[in-house]
Amino acid sequence: MTTEELERLLVEQPVELLHRLARGRVHRHFRAGKRRLIELLLRHSAENRQGFESDLLALIADRQSHPVGPAARPAVERPRAAAHGRPHPAHHEPEHHESPVALGAWLEGIGVPPPQPFVPDPWQEEALAKLQQGDVIVSVPTGSGKTYVAVEAARRAMEENRTVIYTSPLKALSNTKYTEFCRIFGAERVGILTGDRRDNAQAPLLIMTTEILRNLLYDAAGGEIDLRLDTLGLVILDESQYLADPERGVVWEETIIFCPSQARLLLLSASIGNPHDIADWLTSIRITPCYLIKHSKRTVPLRAGYLHPDGKLTPLFRTVGIPHGHPNYLHPEARRLFARYEDETMPSGRRR
Numbered sequence: 001m002t003t004e005e006l007e008r009l010l011v012e013q014p015v016e017l018l019h020r021l022a023r024g025r026v027h028r029h030f031r032a033g034k035r036r037l038i039e040l041l042l043r044h045s046a047e048n049r050q051g052f053e054s055d056l057l058a059l060i061a062d063r064q065s066h067p068v069g070p071a072a073r074p075a076v077e078r079p080r081a082a083a084h085g086r087p088h089p090a091h092h093e094p095e096h097h098e099s100p101v102a103l104g105a106w107l108e109g110i111g112v113p114p115p116q117p118f119v120p121d122p123w124q125e126e127a128l129a130k131l132q133q134g135d136v137i138v139s140v141p142t143g144s145g146k147t148y149v150a151v152e153a154a155r156r157a158m159e160e161n162r163t164v165i166y167t168s169p170l171k172a173l174s175n176t177k178y179t180e181f182c183r184i185f186g187a188e189r190v191g192i193l194t195g196d197r198r199d200n201a202q203a204p205l206l207i208m209t210t211e212i213l214r215n216l217l218y219d220a221a222g223g224e225i226d227l228r229l230d231t232l233g234l235v236i237l238d239e240s241q242y243l244a245d246p247e248r249g250v251v252w253e254e255t256i257i258f259c260p261s262q263a264r265l266l267l268l269s270a271s272i273g274n275p276h277d278i279a280d281w282l283t284s285i286r287i288t289p290c291y292l293i294k295h296s297k298r299t300v301p302l303r304a305g306y307l308h309p310d311g312k313l314t315p316l317f318r319t320v321g322i323p324h325g326h327p328n329y330l331h332p333e334a335r336r337l338f339a340r341y342e343d344e345t346m347p348s349g350r351r352r
């Protein structure tokens, strides 16, 4: 078939079939909308056109011999009927007895909470206590309060006249932390070293990008010390999941390996998949043990919404929270808006 015919055939297919075709062919295909998916598939088809076409035809034949109800594809025309109507026997989406959450209920409770006296959580206390005995990895969900652990650990180290280095992977985050730490400790006690900025480099608390620290540790290993590394008491590596980054991960790895043995390491992250392994590795290469502080309770619950380019916002799922393990639990309004988006963005002449 010609490329035009192939494209037309792809456009006619439901997006689920295109995702099946994209498996193993297009990286992260599940992130692409229908239009983009077709572009990527067409690009890929050039590599092995014959195999591509025969896979496509096989999927179409398979679909025809096991037809699914019309509601399985985003229902542009009658989304409400699809959501509330009697389910087709072959329709995989679970039957919904409860009505989907309304936008108002989904937004409820978002805002500034009423002020309360600050009481550290037990895991925060535990992290600080373990830091007295060795290195610590804190692996807790986002918004849990890892900064409190960093700030208190820095305060305690400085009280013992030790230098503290705090690193983040981004210059922007380093700048934000610099402002925050200046407010907490006073500008004279805080310095910053990034590719763009060098202020108060002799301060006891230094904020820098991890690359800058790695370079300083390299220089120190070669005898060139421009920082008081001999008094270094604590190194905080925020967002330490970057250890797994294919390109930059080596910087975190080398920073940990070259970190002076008298300094404690504090690794903070919301998203390390295997923190036990990292803790074991640290224990094996450092002179003190590494303790893992881990929990998965979300202090700030996640809510998922869908924002259409025309500004219409709707819950993404039928429930306020995220229904893990129920990928088909989409809110009918989100389904309708997304189908409309696909329809509107499809090149003219190819609209379904």
Ligand SMILES: Nc1ncnc2c1ncn2[C@@H]1O[C@H](COP(=O)(O)OP(=O)(O)OP(=O)(O)O)[C@@H](O)[C@H]1O
Binding pocket: 118, 119, 120, 121, 124, 141, 142, 143, 144, 145, 146, 147, 148, 269, 270
């Ligand atoms: N024990 C606590 N009780 C109440 N609020 C707290 C507590 N600890 C921290 N917080 C507040 O929680 C909010 C989020 O904290 P923080 O920015 O430290 O989160 P985080 O764990 O670093 O998240 P991220 O992974 O996004 O960087 C802050 O406003 C902080 O003041």
Ligand SMILES: [Mg+2]
Binding pocket: 146, 147, 238
């Ligand atoms: Mg943080």
